[in-house]
Amino acid sequence: MSSTDIRKLVRLSKQGSTNAFGELYEIYSKDMYNFAYYYLGDTHRAQDAVGDAVCAAFSSIRTLKKDSAFRSWLFTILLRSCQKQLKYIIEQRSISDIEEHTEISSGDNDFRITVELKEALLQLSEEERQIVLLSVVCSYKSGEIGEMLSIPSGTVRSKLSRATDKLCRIMSEEGSKVK
Amino acid sequence: MKNKDNTDFIKSIYESQKQDLPESLSKENIIAQLENTEIKPKTARIIPFRKIASVAAVFIVVICAVFAGGRIWEDRQIKSLISEDYAEIESHFLSLYNRYKTDEIVNYVDDAMEGVWNVAGDIIYGNAFDKNVSADTAVPEAGEPESDMAPTQAATQNSVTSNHGQTNVQVENVDEADVIKNDGKYIYVLTGSKKDNLYSGDVVHIIRGSDLEEVSTLSVERKENTFFQGKEMYVDGDKLIIIGVTAEIEIRKENEAETGVVVYNDAIQSEVWAPGYVPGEDEYIHYGFSRAPEYETLTLVYDISDISKPELVSEKKQSGEYNTSRMINGVLYTVSNYSVYIGKTESEKEVLDICVPKVNGERISAEDIDTKIDENSRSYTVITASDTASGDLSGASYAYLGNSEKVYCSADTLYFTYSDYSDLKQRQTTVINAIGLSKDKISKKAEGSVYGHINNQFSMDEYDGYLRIGTTGYNSATFKDESNLYVLDDELKLVGELEDIADNEEIKSVRFAGNKAYVVTFEQTDPLFVIDLSKPTEPKISGYVKLPGYSTYLHPVGADYLVGVGFGGSEESADLSALKVTLFDVSNPEKPKVVSNFEVCEASTEITQCDNHKALLYYPEKNLIGIPVKKRIFADTFREVYSYAMLEIKDGELELKTGFVHQQDKTPVNGLFRGTYIDETVYTVSDNSICAFNLESGELIKKTEYK
Missing domain, CATH: 1.10.10.10 (Winged helix-like DNA-binding domain superfamily/Winged helix DNA-binding domain)
Structure with missing residues (x-):
């Protein structure tokens, strides 16, 4: 997808099109999920982080000043969202629990x-x-x-x-x- | 290299283990959730997303009342802190602060905005910032001593009779700053400083044109624990003016491990410290910025009447990162963008301390601040005037609380714009503010808006009391781009319009010349339009010519010719790797013609890449156009060739007069590459060296590496 197309989708999203934002999301969805997954080491937390970030990004899309900066803006929001999730994890469990927890969740994986x-x-x-x-x-x-x-x-x-x-x-x- | 291998290795493991997207995050599920999410300029609080079975998650959006934050501070009687003059601004930022503290979503969206603001800033500055902080192992010296060399200047411009290259400006007699300047005798180059120093960008090399001797090297004196980075400069008579950004940094010394590597320390690494080496001292040092450094724009004026002893005469500091500047009749107008980083503050007092932009540490007076506050406003445009010719910098100041993006400046009015999406049902608009400039008073004259967005400063032009502006809008009903041209009167009221110039085409470049406008659009057919503006109320298309590729910059040459610099390509698509210079014959506005082309494959130039018109050189006495060409060669090994093309407009044709190769055997540290001339000598200037060539023969006369 060319940068012109992305700018167009951003402009459409700013006008309220969820489908346009969905298209944008699809481009980055896999990277976003993997980013969150490896950041947090937990698929559920990662899904929360991505979901939060996508909604926050969409609801504040009109504060994005430079349409072409969409990708870094989106990932910056995702980063903050992951930081927040990590804070929850740390608040809810002690550090050793995190290790235990990641061992458990890694069992999902072959x-x-x-x-x-x-x-x-x-x-x-x-x-x-x-x-x-x-x-x-x-x-x-x-x-x-x-x-x-x-x-x-x-x-x-x-x-x-x-x-x-x-x-x-x-x-x-x-x-x-x-x- | 090792670093790269490691990164590649990790990347390959990552690629083999990429996770599939869970069903809950599929596009369809996400869109379904977005349907319940509103886009709003107001604050949104979103309950954390949770996957419930594999069905779509539940989303609740709570809209906070706009002034919820405002009420909190009133309740707490912080009101007493607010000063009468700045009441509106201070209560706005206190309310923003309270929202920030209580609402995590706002919190991280705001943080994200800071990141984006920097990205946008980078684009404005032509990527100069990255280049300057990227010196990896370099280090600042704490309290570095005064420069031991100084810049200079010899003859003043007035006494020089030679033809010499000047910065390619948009408006005659409105000078623009650049990284190189030429006064006819000396060439001034603002570069990164010595290799082993962190703060590049703060040295001016002064090179005598006649023999390429570096007669003086001016290092900007740095105060202790202060970062300074020169952005651009002016040479005006016997004054050299350097404008840059400054911020406070903290410096920490760390113990050095036996191996010579900085001890790995978890306590340190969680902060933003980086190791570096102090030149001349066997000691490592850590330097760092606070998370969002508070940048200020610093203007330094040096007296260069004695070229061997440049002397700092005066300096001025204003809040915010440098955006752009203009010099009109010896008065410098500096524009900076100041973002209030609420996220950094820890108390209301701190908010009040930073919420009003300052000049030399003093708040700009309330009567010189205009506001257009919505609940997310956090950025100011700050404009100051300084009489640099006299060295007295105590001119007028002005600030506008509201966004600004592109800046165009005529001889007495500065226009800045921003994109407005505030009403969803309306089309995207560009809001224009007209600011009247004089040494003693800067004030807002008018505000207006037009449909669509603009490309850059060349999208605007003031002529005969009218502002003309070329925009591209996106029509969400037809899914098409619309290219438009508007004429506004001195109160920025719309008086004439020409909408949808070309079907579904986006404007790539605009240039106004008197009562004509030249517009290049792109998507399908890539035409150049000539638009007749002789009746401001009725702009109309005179004629057009279609050609493959498009120009990102247009430069009028006399009344009959227009040079376009941009990308080549075929009928189907533009080839973004091919540099193309086109000469248009516009003597007959009804039938503009393409007379010739100059094309280089796999080459690029700053003009095409960054809209940096200052990289183009025009030699009016000889009808020459100078263009820096960066070419990548993938023969045996990868090389970047920096060459310079002098194109001549002669007998209605554009041809290569001479080509010069500046360097091709090594990759330069970064991108600075320009050309200039004094009479029959062409100079090519890069970050590390300057070459002199004979204009006629193309022969290299001399090459000098900077001291």
Whole structure:
């Protein structure tokens, strides 16, 4: 879909078309869900986060100043929505419960390696996870991530570098443990 | 490289393990939920989304009363904090603050707006910001000493008789700032500073045109714990004016690990600190911004009458990030956008402290602030006047609480616009504010609106007391784009209109010249229209010509010719990787003609990409057009070639006069690439070097890397 088409859909959405917004949503839905899933490590929380974000985005679509910035705007809202869900998780359970919880929910999954990526991600700090997911799931450049998180792009690059390093180390340790 | 490998590895694992979308999040289910969600300018509270079995979730939308927040503060008798003069503004922000604190949805939507605001800002600044903070390992020096070199200037413009390149401006005698300036003797280049320094963008290299010697290097003196980044500059007589953004930063020193890598520390990494290396010191340092740095626009005026000793004469600070500026008869008008980051504040007092924009730390007086408040207003447009020629910067100030996007400025009026969607049943409109400019008083003259949205500053033009504006609207009944041209009087009342110029076409560029307008539209046939505006009440199409591709910038050359810079392409679609320069013969408005084309495949230029008209050079005495061309070559290895094309309009044809290659063996750090000239010498200027070429032969005379 060309950027012109996206701008048109945004304009239509601003005029109240749910179908146009649905089309927009469809473009990003998979990325949004995966972002939330790996961020929160829980499919139910991820669905809540995406649902909240989509509704918040639609109801405030007219505050979006630059139509072409729709995607980063949407993901910024999703990011806030995920942060909120994570806060709920932390409020409701102790940290050890989270680990237990993620182990339980990972049982839904047949792919052991998925569990590894998800669990490895959960061992990162929240900010590191944000940066890695924005880079890996959304393919944002460091400058764009910096804008979304209000930090300089140089900082994003050094943090991304450290986080991916850590992630690879965690996953290789996990892998060797299994062997 | 290692970083990239890791990222790629994680990406490949992710790709193999991507989760499928759960049924509850399918497009259909989401649309069903959206049906119950209203779009509103008002605050919405949404109960968290929950999946109930696999059926659609339940959504409840609660609309808060507009002034709910307002009542809270009244109840709590915060009223006493509010000063009479600023009552409207202060109560608005206190109400916003209370909403923010009590409503999480507003909270994160507002946060998201901050992100988007930055994105939008970036577009306004031509992406200059990213380039400047991206120096990865660089570091600020705390309390860096004064620059040991200084800029300069020699001859004043008046005493220079040579032909020399000037910034390509929209309106004659209304100068626009740029990253390079040329006064006929010296070329001034605003670049990133030395490689090992975090704050690039704060050094001006002053190069003598005759021998390419760097006669002076001006580093902007930085105050302790302050970030400064030069955005653009002016050279006016014996004054060099640098405009940039500044923000306070915090600096922390951290212990250095034996390996030379900063100790990984969870306490630190949760904040926005990054490690860096202090040049000349064996010590790592962490620098960081607060989450939403409070940017201010800083104007610095240097006396360069002694080119070897530029001297800071005066400076002025105004709230907000730099948007744009103009210089008219020695008076500088600076426009900044100030967003009040309510999310950062922790008390009503703090809100009151930041809710009114300031100049040099003092609130702008209430009578100079206009407001158009809706419950989400949080951004100001701030305009100040400074008499930079005399060095006395205490000119008028003005602020408007309301959005602003595009800025056009005539000799005495500044127009800024924003898109308005406030009434759903109405069509999208562009609201225009006309602000009268003088050194001692800046005030609002009129406000008006037209249907559709505009592209950039060239979409507007003032002529003979009328404002003309070209817009594209989207008709939601027919699902079609509509391109329109409107004429407004000095009170911004509509007096003439020409709607739906081309069927389902979107305006790509507009240029006004006297009582004519040239409009390029795009979608199916990509025509250039000539529009007759000699009767302001009855604009009409004189003629048009169709061509493949489209121009994003139009430049009139004399009365008979028009140069278009943009993308090439076929009848079916535009080829966004091909740079195309078209010469139109518009001597007969009824039958405009395409006379010739200059096309480079796989090439691009700032003009096509960012609407940056300042990248184009016009040499009127010789009828030359200079265009920086960036070309990507994927031969054995990937290369970026930075070359410069001088096109000549001669005997009604456009041809390549000379081409110059600035550099091709390495990828430049970032994108600054411009050209200029003094008489028979063409200069190509990048971030790290300047080249001088003979205009006629194309021969390289000299290349100098900056100090």
